[in-house]
Amino acid sequence: MKIIFPEGSAVYTTARGIQLCGDSRELLKHLPEESVDLIVTSPPFALLRQKAYGNVTQRDYVSWLLEFGREAKRVLRSTGSFVLDLGGAYRRGKPSRSLYNYRVLIEFCDTLGYQLAEEFFWYNPAKLPSPIEWVNKRKIRVKDAVDTIWWFSKDDFPRADVTQVLVPYSERMKKLLQNPDRFYKPGQRPSGHDISQAFANGRDGAIPSNLLEISNTASNSHYQRVCKLLGRQRHPARFPEDLPAFFIKFLTQPGDLVLDIFSGSNTTGYVAETLNRRWLSMEIDRSYAALSAIRFLDTDPDTTEALIESMEQGGCVSIDKVMIAKQESLFTS
Numbered sequence: 340m341k342i343i344f345p346e347g348s349a350v351y352t353t354a355r356g357i358q359l360c361g362d363s364r365e366l367l368k369h370l371p372e373e374s375v376d377l378i379v380t381s382p383p384f385a386l387l388r389q390k391a392y393g394n395v396t397q398r399d400y401v402s403w404l405l406e407f408g409r410e411a412k413r414v415l416r417s418t419g420s421f422v423l424d425l426g427g428a429y430r431r432g433k434p435s436r437s438l439y440n441y442r443v444l445i446e447f448c449d450t451l452g453y454q455l456a457e458e459f460f461w462y463n464p465a466k467l468p469s470p471i472e473w474v475n476k477r478k479i480r481v482k483d484a485v486d487t488i489w490w491f492s493k494d495d496f497p498r499a500d501v502t503q504v505l506v507p508y509s510e511r512m513k514k515l516l517q518n519p520d521r522f523y524k525p526g527q528r529p530s531g532h533d534i535s536q537a538f539a540n541g542r543d544g545a546i547p548s549n550l551l552e553i554s555n556t557a558s559n560s561h562y563q564r565v566c567k568l569l570g571r572q573r574h575p576a577r578f579p580e581d582l583p584a585f586f587i588k589f590l591t592q593p594g595d596l597v598l599d600i601f602s603g604s605n606t607t608g609y610v611a612e613t614l615n616r617r618w619l620s621m622e623i624d625r626s627y628a629a630l631s632a633i634r635f636l637d638t639d640p641d642t643t644e645a646l647i648e649s650m651e652q653g654g655c656v657s658i659d660k661v662m663i664a665k666q667e668s669l670f671t672s
């Protein structure tokens with residue numbers, strides 16, 4: 340499947356993906372219907388304070404995001420999923436919460452026709468206390484450490500495989516699996532189900548819950564180290580790699596196409612590449628899109644800076660060719 344995007348929109352390519360620059364509402368129009376297996380994204384939240392990466396006011400947010408959701412639904416396969424991360428927010432000048440993220444949920448389902456496959460909650464224990472007025476100064480609210488994540492689908496039965504995201508058993512569970520009769524005497528559950536045989540079949544791990552505890556504390560990652568080395572301002576809102584990795588492993592298979600329509604520092608594309616998925620990322624700010632190439636580059640600082648400048652000025656870099664050339668130079672020097 341050959342897809343032609345607008346001239347100058349490509350920023351860089353890898354073995355499995357491409358980073359684009361542009362408004363994803365327009366870029367999505369160049370994708371065929373039912374061509375994407377998974378969309379994982381985190382748009383700018385409806386915050387009260389304007390951020391450097393751009394964000395829409397709470398009043399306009401839901402209708403703005405629906406424009407993206409409508410075009411995204413067209414390109415999503417019938418077995419595909421749309422995973423949307425939305426942080427919470429407060430109302431202006433009041434210690435009460437905005438309902439914008441829940442309005443997004445309702446409008447995506449009622450207006451656009453998505454199914455809510457399941458809601459997830461991303462708990463980030465390292466999240467800083469906010470808002471300062473209510474949490475730090477007046478001390479009348481607790482720290483907001485959870486994002487809502489809506490897992491949308493087009494149909495009732497999107498592709499999903501929990502066995503790909505099992506979590507380690509606790510020590511107590513390991514003992515239970517070794518000798519169920521000694522440690523557990525089952526009775527009939529209130530639901531009427533008999534689970535007496537549930538522990539007889541050990542798996543490779545336990546089924547995860549919809550509460551994802553993932554700290555966003557990668558202060559010394561390759562991306563951040565190189566940004567600092569080059570004196571570049573890194574993207575301020577970055578996914579931890581474990582978050583898109585969970586959904587990519589859970590909802591896709593190797594070779595599937597993963598899309599991020601607000602790619603920022605392109606964590607989603609990088610993780611998709613490492614997991615042998617094809618990927619496509621869209622970012623409206625070319626400087627952020629170009630800087631995200633750092634995730635894939637292992638070149639010296641001067642070369643890296645030159646490549647980023649080339650991309651910022653409208654060029655498209657084939658990172659595979661850069662890396663192959665670097666390897667050849669090592670053998671000939």
